[in-house]
Amino acid sequence: MLIVENAHVTFPVAQTKKWPWSPPGLVHAVNGISFELEAGKTLGIVGESGCGKSTLIRAVAGLAPLVSGNVTLDGEPVAYRDRASMQRLRATMQMIFQDPIASLNPRMTIREIVVEPLTFFKPEMGAEERQNTALAMLDRVGIPSTQANRFPHEFSGGQCQRIGIARALVAGPKVLLCDEPVSALDVSIQAQVVNLLKELQREMGLAIVFVAHDLGVVRHISDEVLVMYMGAPMERAPAADLVSDPKHPYAQALLSAVPVPDPRVRITPQMLEGDLPSPLNLPSGCLFASRCPKAMAKCKTARPPMIRHGQHQAACFLLEDAPMEADSMA
Amino acid sequence: MLSVENLHIRFRTGDGLVHAVNDVSFEVSAGQQIAVVGESGSGKSQIALAIMGLLAKNAEVEGRILWNGDDLLTKSNREMNRIRAREIGIIFQDPMSSLNPYMTIERQLTEIVENHEGLSRRDARARALQVMDAVRIPDAKSRLRAYPHEFSGGMRQRIVIAMALMCQPKLILADEPTTALDVTVQAQIMQLLADVQRDFGTSVMLITHDLGVVAGFCEEVVVLYGGRIMEEAGTEALFDQPAHPYTRGLLRAVPNIDDPSDALTAIPGSPPNQHRFPQSCPFAPRCVDAVDTCRDTLPILQQGRACLRPVEELT
Numbered sequence: 340m341l342i343v344e345n346a347h348v349t350f351p352v353a354q355t356k357k358w359p360w361s362p363p364g365l366v367h368a369v370n371g372i373s374f375e376l377e378a379g380k381t382l383g384i385v386g387e388s389g390c391g392k393s394t395l396i397r398a399v400a401g402l403a404p405l406v407s408g409n410v411t412l413d414g415e416p417v418a419y420r421d422r423a424s425m426q427r428l429r430a431t432m433q434m435i436f437q438d439p440i441a442s443l444n445p446r447m448t449i450r451e452i453v454v455e456p457l458t459f460f461k462p463e464m465g466a467e468e469r470q471n472t473a474l475a476m477l478d479r480v481g482i483p484s485t486q487a488n489r490f491p492h493e494f495s496g497g498q499c500q501r502i503g504i505a506r507a508l509v510a511g512p513k514v515l516l517c518d519e520p521v522s523a524l525d526v527s528i529q530a531q532v533v534n535l536l537k538e539l540q541r542e543m544g545l546a547i548v549f550v551a552h553d554l555g556v557v558r559h560i561s562d563e564v565l566v567m568y569m570g571a572p573m574e575r576a577p578a579a580d581l582v583s584d585p586k587h588p589y590a591q592a593l594l595s596a597v598p599v600p601d602p603r604v605r606i607t608p609q610m611l612e613g614d615l616p617s618p619l620n621l622p623s624g625c626l627f628a629s630r631c632p633k634a635m636a637k638c639k640t641a642r643p644p645m646i647r648h649g650q651h652q653a654a655c656f657l658l659e660d661a662p663m664e665a666d667s668m669a
Numbered sequence: 670m671l672s673v674e675n676l677h678i679r680f681r682t683g684d685g686l687v688h689a690v691n692d693v694s695f696e697v698s699a700g701q702q703i704a705v706v707g708e709s710g711s712g713k714s715q716i717a718l719a720i721m722g723l724l725a726k727n728a729e730v731e732g733r734i735l736w737n738g739d740d741l742l743t744k745s746n747r748e749m750n751r752i753r754a755r756e757i758g759i760i761f762q763d764p765m766s767s768l769n770p771y772m773t774i775e776r777q778l779t780e781i782v783e784n785h786e787g788l789s790r791r792d793a794r795a796r797a798l799q800v801m802d803a804v805r806i807p808d809a810k811s812r813l814r815a816y817p818h819e820f821s822g823g824m825r826q827r828i829v830i831a832m833a834l835m836c837q838p839k840l841i842l843a844d845e846p847t848t849a850l851d852v853t854v855q856a857q858i859m860q861l862l863a864d865v866q867r868d869f870g871t872s873v874m875l876i877t878h879d880l881g882v883v884a885g886f887c888e889e890v891v892v893l894y895g896g897r898i899m900e901e902a903g904t905e906a907l908f909d910q911p912a913h914p915y916t917r918g919l920l921r922a923v924p925n926i927d928d929p930s931d932a933l934t935a936i937p938g939s940p941p942n943q944h945r946f947p948q949s950c951p952f953a954p955r956c957v958d959a960v961d962t963c964r965d966t967l968p969i970l971q972q973g974r975a976c977l978r979p980v981e982e983l984t
Contacts, residue, residue: 387851387852387853387854388822388851495939495940496709497939498939525708525709525878525940526708526878526879526880526919526922526923527708527918527919527922527935527936527955528708528935528936528939528940529922529924529933530922530924530933530934530935530936531935531936531937533924533933533935534932534933534935537932552851552852553924554852554926555881555923555924555925555926556924558924558926559924559933582926582927592853593852593853594926595856596852596853596855596856597852597881597926598852598855598856598859598879598881598882598884598885599881599884599885599925599926599927600880600881600883600884600908600920600923600925601884601908602884602885602904602905602908603905604884604885605885606856606885608853608856608857608860610857611853
């Protein structure tokens with residue numbers, strides 16, 4: 340079980356310094372994200388570009404330092420202590436990336452690429468067993484072993500993403516972190532990769548964190564969806580509930596803009612006016628208040644906590660006194 | 670107005686010939702919105718570049734591109750420059766790389782009308798302000814002096830659209846104008862393009878891979894695969910009764926947010942190899958409905974579809 344509690348990530352930026360000796364400004368990239376994820380389940384994370392989705396999963400993987408908060412995997416904290424513990428952690432937590440071709444070493448054959456994690460994480464394995472495991476994994480993701488001695492440039496984008504998945508899963512991790520894994524792929528290939536991920540999840544009992552900006556894809560792969568804005572959680576709900584009846588004004592605006600592949604459906608996107616707050620200097624109130632069509636006076640001064648409402652959890656004061664039967668409204 | 674006839678585009682590369690566009694014909698009439706849909710490598714962007722006369726040097730072009738009866742492919746660069754911007758404008762995918770980072774927004778906008786229409790600096794600035802209002806850039810007057818990096822992605826794409834509108838062209842080629850943008854911004858930009866089309870009567874040729882965007886915006890759709898037209902139809906007809914197996918597969922593969930079903934229907938296989946000129950249907954290796962004749966006969970576009978199988982027999 341992967342547990343993230345109140346994660347905060349900041350990055351120092353030198354450009355905003357007034358004098359050479361003034362302290363660096365801090366970009367608040369992730370502001371208090373919490374979630375739990377069980378084996379075999381998928382959490383989708385959506386939000387606009389720059390909302391901190393990628394930073395969040397880098398923090399979960401221990402690649403971006405947390406300034407406060409905790410990430411634990413099966414009770415063990417995810418943080419750098421020493422090489423050995425980091426290596427143990429990486430064996431259980433793997434990542435796949437957005438650009439499938441750039442994330443494979445062009446000078447290694449795909450056999451070498453997929454064998455490498457085994458060399459690191461499974462030193463007890465014999466050389467021959469490693470080769471066979473790697474070839475079996477490649478075969479499982481749909482790359483025939485006759486092509487195992489080829490280099491990444493000889494494969495298409497979709498095949499490279501399959502190879503990336505094989506590399507991530509060959510050592511049998513528990514958690515797979517996916518950073519926009521299908522946004523660089525064509526629609527027909529995207530569906531293949533999403534289906535492959537779902538099959539492998541079922542076979543291996545993987546917990547998947549799936550970051551994407553495409554709500555349609557996230558809806559299909561996720562059990563639960565987390566909507567982020569300015570690095571903070573806006574709403575968390577089971578995928579179907581979020582799509583059919585979003586509670587948070589930001590989630591509502593985001594969903595209203597999703598194009599529908601049906602010429603008879605006219606979408607009426609909600610336009611968000613107003614400016615984003617600066618990530619260097621966060622407002623004390625709700626982060627979305629400056630653009631929220633339903634903002635009240637207290638939204639500007641106090642930051643709403645996550646409020647439970649049926650299956651939903653949303654950081655919005657409107658839910659405080661919302662009657663429960665609102666659930667049936669759609 | 671624009672008529673592309675039997676267009677072939679090939680590239681001479683170190684690895685041999687690449688057949689990017691093969692025998693593509695379509696028309697765009699005045700005030701029409703047409704979508705060219707295809708996946709990466711289907712040749713959709715090369716068609717736009719061929720229309721603008723901006724193809725790479727190693728390209729070989731065959732066929733005709735008639736603009737009000739004149740063949741654009743026979744024009745010299747000088748003659749093309751009179752057509753670019755004034756008659757046909759283009760919007761590229763990445764707004765940052767289509768703007769010059771060293772030039773203010775004002776200069777990038779006014780340069781176009783000064784060069785193409787010989788306007789004075791003052792008239793050009795007035796036009797720039799008008800157009801920036803038209804694309805709804807708030808506080809246009811003070812933003813004129815800003816540089817591209819001071820704008821967000823959506824605002825930059827508005828500026829690129831403003832640049833395309835400066836000379837009020839009759840046709841705008843929009844090459845994946847919203848692919849680099851978030852859904853909320855994408856919705857605003859598509860709304861803006863629709864308004865531009867309505868207010869100025871501009872035709873728009875939208876090049877995209879996103880069928881969701883097409884459904885909300887265009888009247889006509891041309892579906893490309895492997896550099897060939899697979900299907901051509903009105904938007905409603907295409908979405909209601911797709912007549913080509915590729916279009917059907919594509920529509921099923923789009924994750925629909927309202928559809929609760931679990932698995933997506935993928936199209937098996939990989940995109941085609943374009944080193945050979947297709948002798949048979951380029952989609953046949955991935956087609957669920959393919960029969961033996963599909964693998965050795967090249968289907969021609971008839972009644973809006975290039976498929977050897979009758980519509981009734983498709984799965």
